[in-house]
Amino acid sequence: MENIVIIGNGISGTTLARHIRKKSNSKIIIISSEAEFFFSRTALMYVFMGHMKFEHTQPYENDFWKKNNIELIHKSVTEVFPKERALLLSDNSTIRFDKLVIATGSKPNKFDWPGQDLNGVTGLYSKQDLDHLEKWAPTTERAVIIGGGLIGIELAEMLRSRNIEVTFLVRENSFWNGILPEGESQMINRHILEHHIDLRLNTNLTAILSDENGNAKAIVTDKNETIACQIVGLTAGVSPNIDFLKNSGIELGRGVKVNRFLETNIKDIFAIGDCAEQHEGIGLRRPIEAVWYTGRMMGEALAQTLTGNPTQYNPGHWFNSAKFLDIEYQTYGWVWAKPKDYEAQFYWEHQSGKKAIRISFHKETRVFLGINTFGIRMRHEFFDKILTDNQTVDYVIHHLAQANFDPEFFTAHEKEIQEQFITQFAGFQKIRS
Structure with missing residues (x-):
């Protein structure tokens, strides 16, 4: 029986596993160190804001996986050995595969800021990020968010819902103006300020300062201003989570290089979701798309290919x-x-x-x-x-x-x-x- 191993249990990996199971009796293993079961990442903010419980973000009952004969392993992969068709896990155990799918998603960008690994510094991507925010929020008077994109504004809304003061550092001269035309960008600037968020345009982070216990206590801007805070949100974009592949021989760019069939340069190894990078962008799309629905579509397309119906990834209109x-x-x-x-x-x-x-x-x-x-x-x-x-x-x-x-x-x-x-x-x- 063919053994299909999927690294990552986000929307891409989970969609792939479900759609393979509909068409095949292959052995399916999903490996993830983040959370034991799939959850909707886009709903994390609503858990923090009290609109739902974490279990409400899980669309499948916990026994769904066993009923569908999908094995879940709650560990991380530290290395991939394509020739041996084997994975090394964080506990030094190994797993063999016939086909391997890399669906490891993204990680928050860090730009070697002094203090970026202190307690109190977090992104907003993983279940662990949510857990950290829940732990730190009760004793936080002010947070500083770095980076003016969609994740940054979500984090700002979350923290304001707990009456935490928020300073928002945006390096551009208007919010998200690399994506939004001037009219819309200015409209969102005004809207942010109306929500009592301290928006600082044309402002960069230079350092995060530590207290005597290794906790963030303040940040320093490129305008030589020090702002006291207890939480620092790093939301200056995300990058493919592929560090563990650097010695694998799998072709890497910013992400894992794939063709339109989502194949890497090594036979029977594929990549989908945020970590996959097309050799050339499809139409006007970027080669890497960290978007929920494209991850789902990649999972659906690859499931067809892995069950005998070779199918190119075609995301359609943006x-x-x-x-x-x-x-x-x-x-x-x-x-x-x-x-x-x-x-x-x-x-x-x-x-x-x-x-x-x-x-x-x-x-x-x-x-x-x-x-x-x-x-x-x-x-x-x-x-x-x-x-x-x-x-x-x-x-x-x-x-x-x-x-x-x-x-x-x-x-x-x-x-x-x-x-x-x-x-x-x-x-x-x-x-x-």
Whole structure:
């Protein structure tokens, strides 16, 4: 019987195991040192905020794995030996494999800051990070968060929910402005400040200071300012968790190099999820995508290949969603922070400063390229079809009512958006309303 070993029990590895089991009686082993059972990583913040218990983040009963004949090993892998088809575990035991899948996810970036390994310093990625925050929060008066992205704003919201003061260091001159165009970035800046978060733009961390017991007591910025704190959140992005593979002979870049079938350079060894790096990005996507749904899709595709139906990974049109405190964010297709030469952008922001839409389209052909929405829910299936059909921006503006998820929104704003589009792009095709 073929022995398939999966390193990592996140969304990628778990999806793979489940889908293999539907089609095959192969022996399946999942190895993870983080948590004994799969949990939804995106829900960690809600556990901390008291909206759910940790067990609610586990979509499968604990006996699900035994019932489906999937063996779970709660240890870490320290080395991989491809020629011997063997893994060395943290207790010096070994495991053999016929096929190996690396699904080890990400780890928070560290940039050799003095004090980055002190007690009180954490990312927001693992179950252990949540446990640390729970331990430290009751005695914390102020936290400092480093890095202005999605994880940083989640951590800020979590800490504010416990009435902990938060200082937020963002090295850019506006929040997440490598991804968001200026209008949306400025809107989120204002929203962060309204939530009594001390946002420091154009500010970098230079050191974390220790007390006599090895606990973080303050940070120092590149403006020579010292800020007292008891928790330091490192949320300046993530990197593939692949250090244990450095001597394996498996081809590595920033992540584990894979082709469209998610195969590495070594036969019968594969990689999926955050740790996998395409040789070339698919379409306009980045070679590494640390996104929940792409991890799930990689698991589904590889399960087909490992059960006799070779299937390329095809993630389809780009989309993503997140939440900036009280403002929900969705994006479909491509809307660049700085428009490409061929790209025109239409921007509408509600007078409340809490809702906005930005639509990108091709200047010459008027083909719709993408949309950002803030404070407004749109239908994924609508934009997926629009992008597949290469519909025009005029079609999208005219059919906004079909795109919206919340009818109350468009009773108030649909006409305003359409009229502003006509005004902003005077001389373009008139929109019939």
